[in-house]
Each structure stands twice: as C-alpha cells, then as structure tokens.
Amino acid sequence: MLRIAVPNKGSLSGPAAEMLHEAGYQQRRESKELRIVDPVNEVEFFYLRPRDIAIYVASGQLDIGLTGRDLLIDSGAEAEEILALGFARSTFRYATKPGTISGLADLTGKTIATSYEGIVAAHLAEHGIDASVVHLDGAVETAIQLGVAQVIADVVETGTSLRNAGLEVAGEPIMQSEAVVIRRTGADADDSKVQQFLRRLQGVLVARTYVMMDYDCRVEQLEKAVALTPGLESPTVSPLHNEGWVAVRAMVPAKEAQRIMDDLYDIGARAILTTAIHACRL
Numbered sequence: 001m002l003r004i005a006v007p008n009k010g011s012l013s014g015p016a017a018e019m020l021h022e023a024g025y026q027q028r029r030e031s032k033e034l035r036i037v038d039p040v041n042e043v044e045f046f047y048l049r050p051r052d053i054a055i056y057v058a059s060g061q062l063d064i065g066l067t068g069r070d071l072l073i074d075s076g077a078e079a080e081e082i083l084a085l086g087f088a089r090s091t092f093r094y095a096t097k098p099g100t101i102s103g104l105a106d107l108t109g110k111t112i113a114t115s116y117e118g119i120v121a122a123h124l125a126e127h128g129i130d131a132s133v134v135h136l137d138g139a140v141e142t143a144i145q146l147g148v149a150q151v152i153a154d155v156v157e158t159g160t161s162l163r164n165a166g167l168e169v170a171g172e173p174i175m176q177s178e179a180v181v182i183r184r185t186g187a188d189a190d191d192s193k194v195q196q197f198l199r200r201l202q203g204v205l206v207a208r209t210y211v212m213m214d215y216d217c218r219v220e221q222l223e224k225a226v227a228l229t230p231g232l233e234s235p236t237v238s239p240l241h242n243e244g245w246v247a248v249r250a251m252v253p254a255k256e257a258q259r260i261m262d263d264l265y266d267i268g269a270r271a272i273l274t275t276a277i278h279a280c281r282l
C-alpha cells in the first residue's frame with residue numbers, strides 16, 4: 001500500500017484534497033480525520049502539518065508527500081521534489097518599511113523576522129550577509145511595527161498583507177514556490193505505485209490546462225490549421241462526407257482557446273468546438 005502525506009490545514013490542504021479527489025482518490029470527509037485508507041486504490045493518506053511533511057517523507061516511513069516547495073527547502077530534510085502541482089503559488093521575499101533597504105547588502109546587521117528560518121539562513125549565507133534571524137510562528141508583518149525586527153522574510157501571494165502593514169518588498173524574490181510532490185532523496189525512482197500516482201496527478205494537470213478542440217476545414221487550409229493546433233503529439237484528421245473537407249481534433253491550451261478559435265475562423269475553419277477534458281493519461 002502506497003503511503004502518502006497530505007497537508008491537514010492551511011493554504012495547501014483544500015486544493016491538495018481537491019486534486020487528489022479529481023485524480024480518483026478517496027479523501028477524508030471530516031477535517032479531524034488524521035488517516036484514511038483508500039482500499040480500491042491501495043493508498044493510505046496521512047493528514048499532517050504541512051511543515052512536517054518533508055520530515056516524515058525523509059524518514060522513509062511515508063513514500064511520498066504533498067507540500068510547498070518553500071516548506072521542503074526550509075525543512076532541510078533529505079527529500080526531493082518530483083512533480084510541481086501548479087497551485088498554492090507564492091514568492092518568498094524580504095520586506096521592510098519603505099526606504100529602509102535598497103539592496104541585499106543593506107541587510108547587514110539587521111534583525112530579520114521569519115517563520116522560514118532555514119530559507120533565510122541559507123540565503124544570507126549564500127550572499128555572505130551577516131544578519132540576525134528571529135523566528136516567529138506567523139503574523140510576522142507586525143514584528144516591524146512592534147520593534148522586534150527591521151526586516152521580515154515571508155510568503156507573498158497577493159501582497160495584501162504587506163500593504164496593510166505599510167511594508168514593501170525589498171530586493172529580488174528569494175524563491176518562487178508552489179505545491180509539489182516530494183519523495184525521500186534517492187528513493188526508488190521506478191516504483192510502479194509511485195509512478196501510477198504521478199501519472200494520475202499529471203492527468204489532472206493536463207485536464208486542467210488543456211481543452212479538446214474540434215473543427216472542420218478545407219483540405220487546402222489543413223496545413224495552416226494544423227500549425228495553429230499542433231496538439232500534444234499530432235492532431236487527428238478524419239475525412240468528411242463533403243468532399244474537400246476534413247475534421248480535425250487536437251488538444252490546445254485552455255488559455256489560448258479563444259484566440260485559436262478566432263485564428264481558425266479567419267482561415268476558413270467552421271464548426272469550431274471546444275470541450276473540457278475530465279481526465280487524461282498522456
């Protein structure tokens with residue numbers, strides 16, 4: 001049975017459960033459940049604090065885990081990212097009162113408040129900056145106002161929390177994060193159960209980002225049309241009863257679907273339809 005760590009709370013937990021559900025896995029019905037078994041898929045899910053997931057996976061007790069890239073790196077655990085999941089996107093940044101620092105070097109001698117000491121210590125060491133780091137559990141934006149630090153390093157998603165605290169970002173982002181699947185560093189890469197799990201999640205990612213496009217076009221326009229809709233491998237082209245016309249079917253990125261439909265129309269394609277993809281194995 002595959003043993004998988006899933007975030008039990010916070011920004012990652014809702015979208016992670018939703019993705020697993022879309023991939024056909026049973027999920028807990030009640031937020032207090034700490035472990036469930038999905039007997040049909042032979043998977044056991046453990047609902048753990050997002051921060052602890054890399055540590056459990058590194059210990060070898062759990063096969064894989066879903067967590068944030070920033071949390072993985074912050075933990076310093078012997079675990080590695082094997083698939084990016086495209087949700088819970090954020091940047092990790094320094095922020096201060098406006099005008100406090102203009103570049104990284106200005107961090108020297110400052111006190112930096114953060115919940116992500118591992119990331120900050122590694123970033124300071126990498127750039128040879130001597131600064132103090134104070135660990136806070138959350139709401140770090142307030143640390144500046146209350147004089148506990150002059151700088152904070154925190155997750156920034158929309159930037160609303162920084163604005164509300166009268167702070168602004170300083171320097172380039174320390175890292176970009178999103179939800180990721182992790183496994184123990186050096187674990188068996190060919191494990192067939194892990195591979196099947198990853199294929200299911202990849203299927204959800206494709207179903208979320210692509211739509212199926214169908215249209216009819218004249219044979220003379222086929223090359224131009226196919227250049228607009230190359231598909232993932234190659235489009236399906238079928239003859240129509242009307243001579244000189246073909247039907248084409250290809251997957252296209254959902255974000256570009258409307259533009260592609262306009263371009264296809266302009267070259268004479270007609271009966272252009274897009275339909276959602278619910279599940280997929282590439």
Ligand SMILES: Nc1ncnc2c1ncn2[C@@H]1O[C@H](COP(=O)(O)OP(=O)(O)OP(=O)(O)O)[C@@H](O)[C@H]1O
Nearest residue numbers: 009010011012050068069070088089090155157177
């Ligand atoms: N607006 C956000 N706030 C916090 N974390 C976010 C946000 N957007 C994305 N994330 C990502 O979610 C993960 C943090 O989740 P975690 O559950 O530890 O914190 P949280 O959502 O702030 O929950 P809490 O503070 O209630 O414990 C990180 O990978 C982080 O990059």
Ligand SMILES: O=P(O)(O)OC[C@H]1O[C@H](OP(=O)(O)OP(=O)(O)O)[C@H](O)[C@@H]1O
Nearest residue numbers: 138139140154155156157158159160161
């Ligand atoms: O850029 P934004 O969209 O404002 O999101 C980022 C903010 O959200 C998180 O705080 P959270 O609400 O989790 O509170 P916490 O600091 O107590 O964890 C994070 O620590 C930032 O403060």
Ligand SMILES: [Mg+2]
Nearest residue numbers: 010137138139
């Ligand atoms: Mg938080």
